[in-house]
Each structure stands twice: as C-alpha cells, then as structure tokens.
Amino acid sequence: MKIAQIAPLAERVPPKFYGGTERMVSYLTDELVRQGHDVTLFASGDSRTLAHLVPCSHVALRLSSDARDPIPYHVMMLEQVRQRADEFDILHFHIDMLHFPLVREFAGRTVTTLHGRLDLPDLQPFYRTFPEFPLVSISNDQRRPMPPVNWAGTVHHGLPVDLLPFSPEAGGGYLAFLGRISPEKRPDRAIEIAAKAGMTLKIAAKIDKADQEYWDRTIAPLVSEHDNVEFIGEINEKQKAEFLGNAAALLFPIDWPEPFGLVMIEAMACGTPVIAFGCGSVPEVIDHGVSGFIVQSVDEAVECVERARRLDRRLVRATFEARFSAARMASDYLAIYERRLISQAANGNAIVPTQQVNNSLSA
DSSP states (O other): OEEEEEOOSSSOSSOSSSOHHHHHHHHHHHHHHHTTOEEEEEEOTTOOOSSEEEESSSSOGGGOSSOSOHHHHHHHHHHHHHHHGGGOSEEEEOSTTTTTTTSGGGGGGEEEEEOSOOOOTTHHHHHHHOTTSOEEESSSGGGTTOOSOOEEEEOOOOBOTTSSOOOSSOSSOEEEEEEEOSGGGOHHHHHHHHHHHTOOEEEEEEOOGGGHHHIIIIIHHHHHHOTTEEEOOOOOHHHHHHHHHTEEEEEEOOOSOOSOOHHHHHHHHTTOOEEEESOTTHHHHOOBTTTEEEESSHHHHHHHHHHHHTSOHHHHHHHHHHHOBHHHHHHHHHHHHHHHHHHHHHTTOOSSOOHHHHHHHHO
8 A cells, every 4th residue: 555644844743852742653664664555754854763754854943953843844844745545545644734725636545643642632623624534533531522533443552562571560659740740740749659659659741832931930930849850851762761661650640631652562571560530531441450540539549550560561561562563553444444435436536546455446
C-alpha cells in the first residue's frame, strides 16, 4: 500500500524531547515500513524515518529561530501534499483540521487522527461543516463531546516493544511524574501524594511558555517547600527509560479529559505500574490491579502506593506487550486504510487498489 503520513511541524519526527503526536507518527510510520508498505512522510527536515521524507521546513518549528508563525509552513506542506495526492492510496493526517478545505476533493482517501482534546466549543460547528472526512479517535472517551461525525475507528497508541527496556526491579524506589507542567496535569497532586506517602517524587517535565506563570506561582513554591521533591526538567528518550524504569510507580493525577496519556504505556513498557485518576482515557488504558490502579482522590492514591509496589512488574510489561505495541497500532490503522479503499472502490473512486485490498474485495 502507498501511504502518506502528514505530521505537525512543531517538532521533528520523532521529537528530541516532548511531543506525543510526532512520536506516534514516528512509531506508526516506521512500523508500516517494516511491514512492507511504501510510506512517504511529510514532516520537518530534521526528522529521522525509515520512510521517504519530504522536508516541509528546515528544522522543527519549535527549534527554528526564523519561524514566527507556524501556519504558512503548514499551508506550504499541504500544497505539496495536494500536488502529490494521486501518488498515494491513503493520506493519513495528524494535523487536526487545517487540511480539511484544501483536500476536500479526495477526502474519501484520507484518514485524520485527532490527537487532542475535543471538548472545546469551537470544534463542534467545524466538524459539522466537514462531515465527509473519516476521523480516528485515540480513545473512545475522546469522542464523547463530538457531534455525529464520520468515525472510522478508535486506535490506541502503541510503542515499539524494544524502545523502553523492562526493569524487573524499581532500583530508585521513588515515585515519578513525567510530562508537562500544566494545571490539568496536576503536578500539585503528585507532590501531595508523595508527601503523604513519605516517598521521594521526581518530576521530569516540560514547561511551556503558556504554563510559565502556573509554574512560577504554584508548582515552583511547592517544589521548594518539599525536601522529598526533585525537579529534573525535560528529558530525552534515553533518560526516560532510566527515569521510568527505576520508579516504584508513575503518578498520573490528571483532572481533565485526557485523550490518551502516552506516558502511561511508556511506564508500563518499563514494568512500572501507574497510579492514575480515572479521567478521560485512563480506564481504557490501565487494567486496575494488574498494570496499576485507577483512583478518584489523593487519599486513595496514597493508599495505592504500597499496593503498586507489590504488583508483578512482569505482568505490567506483559500487559503492555499484549495491548500497546506499535505492531498492533499499525495493524489497527491498516484495517482502517483497507476499509477506506474498499469503500472508495465500491463507489468507483479508487485509483489503484493495493493487492491486499484486491484480495479483500474478492473474498
């Protein structure tokens, strides 16, 4: 199958540090190539991929000293995609909504994964305006605020099974918080849980400009007040393996409709259980009592700290391998691609169906 993957340009694919969407695009793209598909990736020029790379900016826009406005770069990328659209069986977009009016004439050969929150009021009239676009959610919970749309499926994220090594023991014995410093991620809850549990908390997190005031006014003072809290800052993939693998548990104390929560399966890959508040996708990701615990309060989270330390880390890892591998993710997307091509062929719109789809049509 000839597949185009269209990534955001804010970070490279994969990102050097924080960047969940670009990370998923990387894992999916490379796994599709490994499975024998002809994949072209439209992304920043500093991206690293097994696919054919079409550079659409010199470097990731977040790292560029010249880029002030991301919109012109994304529009120029979409013009390249539009000009080459007939080369591909399927075009898979990961840039939310910017492409909709530009590629409407071949919307049936597209798939758009929605990576962010969908409970914002401005989104409902937008998606009502473009009902023909096939959409993919990254959790079933993510769909709840949406109007009736053309859902093509739900595909949970996945990681390469050899990306993060399994740690049979929590060598550091601390609690971990990994992600982004923001009000909805609730690092303040993580600090409170660790303090009440009498354990060290290590925070590895990115601070966006939009959240700098929250850090300055709320979290930085809490870090200073608690001797058991260590702020590490943003970490890379190699550091992440050690950081998560040595933790007794990952704290995921969110209070917003998290679309997926990639860090949960990253911890599980290391064998590290997760203590998470039951918001958004959490009940779809965590197997309560097996890969971690789903809680509703700080006190309940504190009670689960010792229980999490007694969980079998081998079963945590096994749960990850069974449910959240990149191979499974790619297979789920391929099934969606094939259904799109079958639908297009049935409507007389397919260009050149792949052999795999021809087999499906004749079955």
